[in-house]
Amino acid sequence: MKHFVVGAYASQPSDLESQREYYDLLAQTGWVDGLEIPYPGQLHQGVLGEMLEGRFTHSVLTAIPGTMVNVWDDPNFGLASPEVSGRAKALEFTSQLRDALEALHQDHGHIVDWVALHSAPTNRATPEAFQESLETLLEWDWCGARIVIEHCDEQSEEHQAEKGFLLLEEELAVAHAAGVHCSLNWGRSAVGSRGDQRPNEHVAEAAESGLLAGVIFSGASPLATEYGPAWIDGHLPLSSDEPASLMTPEQVAKASELAGEVAYLGAKCCVPQHATLQERLGMIENIYLCCT
Template identity: 35%
Template sequence: MSYFVGAYASSPNVNGWDKTLEKEYYDQLKTLTNMKGLEHPFVGQLHPHDDDWFLENIDPNWNVMFTCIPGIMDAIGQNPNFGIASDDEKGRLEALTFMKKACEAVAKLNASLGRQAVQAIEIQTAPNRGVAKASAKSLSTSLKAMLSWDWQGAQIVIEHCDAFVEGQEASKGFLSIEDEIKVLSDLNVELKMRAQQPLGIVINWGRSAIEARSISGPIEHIQKAKESGVLAGIMFSGASSNESDYGVWNDAHMPPSLDMAGTKGESASLLTEAEMNRCLQLADVKKASLAILGVKLGIRPPSTSIPDRVAYNRDALAVLDRYFL
């Protein structure tokens, strides 16, 4: 098996941009033989700093899925009404303009690599409902517009982020998974009639745990998505209920706590090997052949060496490999 890695989260370029440093990091990532490719951040252009550098340094055999969350959070900082689920028409249309740029970036990367390299695009159902109005209706309207564009075979998937919960401080505060599933299910009926690729949902372990304030959150969300026939993948990021460099219930992509001696992990993480296995078993990944499966890890402290940053990813991927043995 091979997996996606959200490599941008563990990049040594924590602040600023050093292309020499990033090249060294990419060169070491290329030694991970079970790495399918990148979960790649979209912020409005193909690469956050240098499109040409990215096209020159990406492994031509890697597959890619874009994640729009970094660009979305930047945009929300400028306009709290920004988002494809926004009930504010200006904010919703701004988000669609952003998504159109993502579609263009998909075409640019595919053209450069000479193949359909982009397998999926992860979208998120902004805005934060604690400060702006959002709805399933607005999300459906936006998705219908996006489905009319040429994504060159890339599957559109919603990455579920922590939903707005009354009385609880949100990291993202987006739509509920129930609303997201309902919109996807309704649209998939129409897509099936037209023999078009279905929409799906990706569960990020850490973000579901943050929403529920419990390790039960990812299990519940995987179950609901699976039962509705829209589960497209799982990305493993951790979280903690205790104070650490990663914060308390903070969306910092904490590495998992690993059992094996000599491996790189974080002992305070609620994401354990047992919890990863529980999610994989529930999703029945050996039979389901999920399109998206992988890890996205933030690394602390910022001074962590490149070999250690790659080792965190290597050891987390090894957990997935052990499940498939």
């Protein structure tokens, strides 16, 4: 069964009361099965767990926020680092994530189906180091969740990469060797390739490998917008809501078709600062409708 996952943290309002209302609206849709849950270095599982418990039970826990904070602090940090010290720090960080996941599940029941990990560091990652880290991680108890390698913008000699992790073909090879799956974020493939063609090529390539677990639809732009400068991982909405976004309804529909029978599709987008709760939900629903 294909589930629909929403990265609600990108579109949620800032105050807790409104966040609760927003999560209630998402739950009432009947088509949001899980959330993409960010792990910056801790989970406030009390409040978060209460909002998730019993209704968003096919979620994805992503390590990318904390991974990037650590990479900015230490350029050697990462599960794919050729430096032993950087890989050790990344394994310790991932151990903390695993412990937070266990606590979340113990207190609130099963919520997370997938844990998204990444091939950091920037412009230094190696497939060999990443595979070695994954072999260690797969020995751990993941509390009913499965590891998925989330592809980000790749190393590049043509432009300054934002994340600059491994190439998709390298990650697919590592995933095959380790016995795990990969996932894609449409906007990150656009940022990495500086265009709107490579994202769907990535979807086709990963689907053909048989290792594609899911696709999250998030936009990107070659222009500066209210969501940030050009070519950043800014989680832009669909082009019908933000004309500068490369992520059109047609692109989303095509990618959903190319993905085939994956475990999940999803949507993550930022919204205008003063958007109402209904407007926030509407921008997510616009993406969802393109997937169906």
